Amino acid sequence: MAKQIIKEIECPNCKEKAELKMWDSINASLNSGLKEKVKNGTIFDWQCPHCGKTARIMYPFLYIDMLHYFMVWFGAEGQCDPELYQSMDVEEYQFRNARTVNELVEKIAIFENDLDDRALEIQKLSIVQAIYRRTEGGKTGPVPGLMLFRQKQDEENFLFSVFFQNAPAQMMRASMATYHQIAKDISDSPSLAKGIEDGKGKFQTIDFQWAKTAIGILGAQKKS
Numbered sequence: 001m002a003k004q005i006i007k008e009i010e011c012p013n014c015k016e017k018a019e020l021k022m023w024d025s026i027n028a029s030l031n032s033g034l035k036e037k038v039k040n041g042t043i044f045d046w047q048c049p050h051c052g053k054t055a056r057i058m059y060p061f062l063y064i065d066m067l068h069y070f071m072v073w074f075g076a077e078g079q080c081d082p083e084l085y086q087s088m089d090v091e092e093y094q095f096r097n098a099r100t101v102n103e104l105v106e107k108i109a110i111f112e113n114d115l116d117d118r119a120l121e122i123q124k125l126s127i128v129q130a131i132y133r134r135t136e137g138g139k140t141g142p143v144p145g146l147m148l149f150r151q152k153q154d155e156e157n158f159l160f161s162v163f164f165q166n167a168p169a170q171m172m173r174a175s176m177a178t179y180h181q182i183a184k185d186i187s188d189s190p191s192l193a194k195g196i197e198d199g200k201g202k203f204q205t206i207d208f209q210w211a212k213t214a215i216g217i218l219g220a221q222k223k224s
């Protein structure tokens with residue numbers, strides 16, 4: 001069960017001691033207020049009762065969505081206490097790690113849209129690689145350092161936020177047809193369908209690094 005933890009912290013500004021309220025898990029299906037706070041990042045906002053200054057204080061928690069059957073552990077890999085989900089029937093659930101707020105919010109957006117994050121990570125990596133080639137490795141234009149899934153734009157396209165190191169961020173469209181092809185390739189590949197990182201515990205990290213490994217495996221399978 002979710003419980004609120006109260007910790008005494010020192011205000012980063014006035015150095016006075018004050019309370020910080022944290023959650024060990026957030027059940028989005030039972031608490032829509034907390035769900036919105038996670039999605040807009042305000043869950044980490046803290047205000048000092050002494051000096052009134054606000055600070056962003058991160059802490060680990062398990063995000064649970066019973067409607068779309070997924071859990072995201074926001075914390076150090078492998079550190080999620082199984083007690084947090086032990087009382088639940090988790091047969092159908094997908095378990096993911098998120099190390100940054102961006103990743104956490106993105107995973108929620110992906111699973112709320114009933115999409116496959118593995119296919120989207122591969123699609124994002126393919127787009128970045130294509131831009132890299134087209135710009136001769138960044139010589140003739142910026143190469144994205146980060147791409148985040150935002151939403152379905154229409155029946156044929158997804159919208160991604162794209163971040164560059166030396167250029168303003170922008171929105172980019174990507175084809176849903178490509179996504180469906182990648183999702184099919186994944187389901188046709190037993191090792192990928194099962195999850196490359198099965199051996200590493202319940203929560204999987206599906207990110208760019210995972211996509212690199214996955215592209216290698218899919219490429220080798222296509223050749224053989």
Ligand SMILES: [Zn+2]
Pocket residue numbers: 011012013014015016048049050051052053
């Ligand atoms: Zn203060």
